[in-house]
Amino acid sequence: xxxEFEQKDKYGIDDLISIVTLLRAPGGCPWDRAQTHTSIKxxxxxxxxxxxxxxxxxxxxxxxxxxxxxLLQIALHCEMESEQGNFDFDDVCNDICQKLIIRHPHVFGDxxxxxxxxxxxxxEAVKLKxxxxxxxxxxxxxxxxxxxxxxxAQKVQEKASKAGFDWKDSEGAFSKIYEEINELNIAIDRxxxxxxxxxxxxxxxxxxxxxxxxxxxxxxxxxxxxxxxIRRFNVVEQLAEEKGISMKDASLEELDLxxxxxxxxxxx
Numbered sequence: 001x002x003x004e005f006e007q008k009d010k011y012g013i014d015d016l017i018s019i020v021t022l023l024r025a026p027g028g029c030p031w032d033r034a035q036t037h038t039s040i041k042x043x044x045x046x047x048x049x050x051x052x053x054x055x056x057x058x059x060x061x062x063x064x065x066x067x068x069x070x071l072l073q074i075a076l077h078c079e080m081e082s083e084q085g086n087f088d089f090d091d092v093c094n095d096i097c098q099k100l101i102i103r104h105p106h107v108f109g110d111x112x113x114x115x116x117x118x119x120x121x122x123x124e125a126v127k128l129k130x131x132x133x134x135x136x137x138x139x140x141x142x143x144x145x146x147x148x149x150x151x152x153a154q155k156v157q158e159k160a161s162k163a164g165f166d167w168k169d170s171e172g173a174f175s176k177i178y179e180e181i182n183e184l185n186i187a188i189d190r191x192x193x194x195x196x197x198x199x200x201x202x203x204x205x206x207x208x209x210x211x212x213x214x215x216x217x218x219x220x221x222x223x224x225x226x227x228x229x230i231r232r233f234n235v236v237e238q239l240a241e242e243k244g245i246s247m248k249d250a251s252l253e254e255l256d257l258x259x260x261x262x263x264x265x266x267x268x
Contacts, residue, residue: 003027017089020075024083037077044073102126124162136163150218153208161212170213176206235262 003022008015023032047069054062075089082088103126106113113119133139136159143155160166167173180203187195211218236258240247245254 013089016071016075017079020072020079021082024076024079032076035076035080037080040073040076044070044077047073102130136160148219150204150208150222153205154212154218157209157212167209167213170210173206173209173213177203177210180206232259232262232265235265 003025005019005022020032023029025033047066051063051066051070053059054066074092078087078089078092101108103123104119105111105126106119106122111122113122128134128139131138131142133142139159140156143152143159145152147155157166167176180199184196184199184203187199208218211221236255237247239245239258239261240250243258245258247255250258
């Protein structure tokens with residue numbers, strides 16, 4: 001038997017919350033009722049990345065749809081807590097409204113901010129104060145460990161830089177890369193697996209440092225490099241097929257020639 005619900009031509013946020021409540025209620029959907037914060041946390045991540053994909057593809061209809069999927073995740077998590085009497089969707093809205101007002105003293109208060117840097121400085125200052133942080137190390141530790149590693153590294157470095165802990169220019173950051181490469185080679189020569197992993201991590205961290213100085217987002221740069229590799233590999237595979245070459249049996253020289261041909265591809 002269908003639950004009682006008013007069908008409409010146009011729905012709003014209150015309708016979404018009502019639908020989610022009905023889905024989780026007895027007589028609703030068995031799958032929705034069975035979910036917990038933990039069971040659907042990966043769904044939240046996937047939906048968020050699909051929003052990013054729609055943005056990157058400039059897909060406006062797709063963006064609208066994916067934002068709805070993210071909003072559904074938020075509504076589900078709020079409903080789970082509402083069932084326990086902890087908080088509901090309105091409480092979440094209230095808290096974010098209060099946060100926005102408090103962290104924008106240059107808009108809702110008497111603090112001045114004439115540019116983007118001033119606005120960000122105000123935001124960070126209020127954030128540290130409201131969270132009771134009096135040491136920079138606390139703000140570094142507060143950066144979520146669940147972030148993609150390159151993104152987290154860049155955020156940590158940016159916060160450390162604001163405190164004055166940084167290279168004066170890109171030359172120092174570049175020199176650190178060569179230092180880390182040398183240390184990695186030493187660890188490899190010694191066949192010391194823990195040291196190899198540590199030095200390789202240091203090398204990646206140093207590369208992120210350089211990305212900041214040259215104005216590149218390290219996460220985006222690696223994503224684009226990976227996408228480029230896939231495109232070129234597809235061309236290599238196509239060329240190999242046209243020439244009757246087995247990629248598994250081909251020599252490194254043959255594959256290198258095909259790769260160079262793929263690099264010349266105008267579409268890349």
